[in-house]
Amino acid sequence: MITKETILNYLEEVFDPEVPVLTIQDLGIVRDVIIHSDQKVEVVITPTYSGCPAMNTISTNIKFELIGRGIQQVIVTEVLSPAWTTDWMTETGKQKLKEYGIAPPQYTTKNNPSETEVVVPCPQCNSTHTQLLSQFGSTSCKALYKCMDCLEPFDYFKCH
Ligand SMILES: [Zn+2]
Incomplete structure (x- = not known):
């Protein structure tokens, strides 16, 4: 059984392309993880900077990481509001x-x-x-x- 905690642990391996020591968890951009089934997982993120080219890389990296862990279908959804802040x-x-x-x-x-x-x-x-x-x-x-x-x-x- 895939759980939200498992996915959150996997996401500890996804790094920010701008500052490669930071994970997306460190940045606080992961808003939610929705388990649709063992094969289908949705990750909800809020982009750090709107229009930031790094965000496409982050989406791709999330997909690579989770697919590499055996999840067949990975959906990355972006939520723009409320906007991300350094807080x-x-x-x-x-x-x-x-x-x-x-x-x-x-x-x-x-x-x-x-x-x-x-x-x-x-x-x-x-x-x-x-x-x-x-x-x-x-x-x-x-x-x-x-x-x-x-x-x-x-x-x-x-x-x-
Ligand atoms: Zn100094």
């Missing part, structure tokens, strides 16, 4: 981001100070003596910072 990212996910060298979101969307007031600690040395270099880092969801102590530049995963 849904798990604490494990934030920790992995930091270990990867990206400063995780420091605030919630409800308690998010203006960009100039945001204090982002350096993921390398934890110094809070950091400076915003650019609102847009390697992708639009990240900002580029520089640590004034260890002098390393780093990405900050912005709250949204």
Whole structure:
């Protein structure tokens, strides 16, 4: 018997193409798993960024993973509302981001100070003596910072 828990465990093996250390569970984008039968499973996800090309890859990766586990028919349904926010990212996910060298979101969307007031600690040395270099880092969801102590530049995963 396939259970929802089994599928959720399998989904721990599906990674975010943008940040390869994060699973889709870490991102918090899996909204539901519906077991139609032992052969047919539906995974309901909310895309992190609308129109983000990574989402197609995530759908494909979910299908590959579950089909590889013997599920014959895998349906991936996208739910756009409510929209995904960084608040849904798990604490494990934030920790992995930091270990990867990206400063995780420091605030919630409800308690998010203006960009100039945001204090982002350096993921390398934890110094809070950091400076915003650019609102847009390697992708639009990240900002580029520089640590004034260890002098390393780093990405900050912005709250949204
Ligand atoms: Zn530093």
